[in-house]
Amino acid sequence: MAKAHVLVVPMPCQGHVTPLMELSHRLVDHGLEVTFVNTEVDHAMVVAALRASGGEATLGGGIRLASIPDGLAGDEDRKDIVKLVDAYTRHMPGHLKRLIAELEAAGRPRVKWLVGDVNMGWSYEVARNFGIRVVSFWPAATACFAFMLKIPELIEDGLIDDKGLPRRQETFQLAPGMPPLHTSQLSWNNAGAPEGQHIIFDLVTRNNKLNDLAEMTVGNSFHEAEPGACKLFPGILAIGPLFADGEFRKPVGSFLPEDERCVKWLDAQPDGSVVYVAFGSMAIFDPRQFEELAEGLELTGRPFLWVVRPDFTPGLSKAWLAEFHQRVAGRGMIVSWCSQQQVLAHRALACFVSHCGWNSTMEGVRNGVPFLCWPYFCDQYLNRSYITSVWRTGLAASPDADGVVTKAEVRSKVEQVVGDGEIRERARLFRDAARRCVGEGGSSYENFKKLVDLLSE
Structure with a gap:
């Protein structure tokens, strides 16, 4: 039987490329074929870093690298998240459509699935228009996604206004066991210059809706780390902590060469x-x-x-x-x-x-x-x-x-x-819990199996 062809689309930032690259290696290990889509700028950095470390400019074994423009000019600051988000949401959908068509024209197996970063929700619409099925990937804490999904309630409770800005200065908790957070520290209000905050908040609220197009949502976390958030949103399946391989041989898409x-x-x-x-x-x-x-x-x-x-x-x-x-x-x-x-x-x-x-x-x-x-x-x-x-x-x-x-x-x-001996001891306990979760029969292991079964359908 032919391997299912999966398109993987991260948000164009190192912290989003890495976990999706780790996931891609794991999918390849389970017999799937992956095309990993970076922006042109990020793709160039990944390839240069691979070459500098003496590796091939490929990732080998079933992951192919592809790239599309992000909509910014060559010298523009891509660490300005507001500018980056504004450009990619407007320009990348058209480029992704073209890439999917080009992959088919080149005789590659038809793309069956898109595994897309939640922050790239626009890609889910592009995929569905091609009849491609969607799995969404959340690269941060399940609790972080929970705060975003709870925005309507936060507005209703008077904690934030309809633009996402705090109406009250206080620390609150979404559910027992979840991290307390001050209203001034909500992620969408701390992503760049305040005047661009509305662009980030619009992205978050739009992606919350677009996530409904996905048949499954998986995240890089584990149940023992976030029992409260996992209970609040059982539909976000924790499959982490992700890592490509135990020997650290598989490249994870670094933008800079690693000093060995x-x-x-x-x-x-x-x-x-x-x-x-x-x-x-x-x-x-x-x-x-x-x-x-x-x-x-x-x-x-x-x-x-x-x-x-x-x-x-x-x-x-x-x-x-x-x-x-x-x-x-x-x-x-x-x-x-x-x-x-x-x-x-x-x-x-x-x-x-x-x-x-x-x-x-x-x-x-x-x-x-x-x-x-x-x-x-x-x-x-x-x-x-x-x-x-x-x-x-x-x-x-x-x-x-x-x-x-x-x-x-x-x-x-x-x-x-x-x-502090107690801090060290708790760190050891969480290490053991993480390893149990990804080990055979653990919660992350079982959730990952559900993902692979779905993508292999």
Whole structure:
């Protein structure tokens, strides 16, 4: 019997490409054929990163890479989420139609299924017009989707207005066991400049409706992590924590080349000694905050591995950085990108200073790593709430009156996280729970089987 051909469409951001690439590898392992559709800009970065790491410019084994334009000019800022969302919702539907037609014309097997990011709800309409069936994929916490799906009730209860903005300043909880969240920290109000907030809110409310076109919704979470949210929305099937393979050999669509020296460096460090610091693909620090963090890491006296993207801190003094490098040489390693899953699985790790993106959160949880939470935007405040208030597997970094997390705060909180036996023990319990869920007979394992059975129909 011919393999079913599945089209996979992520939102064009690293944190959305990675889990869908991990899912794609798993689908291929179960006999499905995948065409993975990135935007042209993201596709070029993925291919360049694969080549730089000595890999083939393909992903091998049943995943084919394809690309379509995102509607922005070549030099426009794609980290401006509002601008990106506005462009792709208007321009990408037509390009996706053309791609589907081209795949058929080229003699590829007819696309039977679309597995699409919920944030790309427009693609569900395109698919249905071609007679292609739809599964929706939610890349963040089930609780985050729950807040979005509950928007009509939040308006009715007077918590937010019909534009998604808070009417009351208070912390609330959707259901028992779910993370408490302040009305100022709802994801759709924290995705960029306030004047573009309506574009994000419109996207969310439109996608909530478009999700009805999907025959199944799956998410990168696991039941033990979010029992409250899973109970509130049993139709969102948790199939996580997703990972491509246990040996970290399969590429997950990184936009930047991974520095492979990290693992050798970690191998030389004592067990449970290293502070790992990474803020994902979007966060930007100003020079003052960068220097406070750097000096705070220095003050801990611990070995640290810090991921600093080339665009992480515009305007940082090169002389200052060179001097810092000199002072921490041998004890601190700074890289521009790494294989994070490999790093988090390493025995040398003591804790993870993180922006709390959901992939980072799931990867940390799956490996039993305690967190120091430092959210940047969107759903990361909600994820911090899970880590600090619900799971209690980490602490939050607290900014001062000027909004700066000082070096003293960095040192103090790292020491508290690393020294807290109860945090470590809870992190271990969640690691074991995550592994049970994805292991044979676990809830994520069974939900994934339902997905594969549906796609194989």
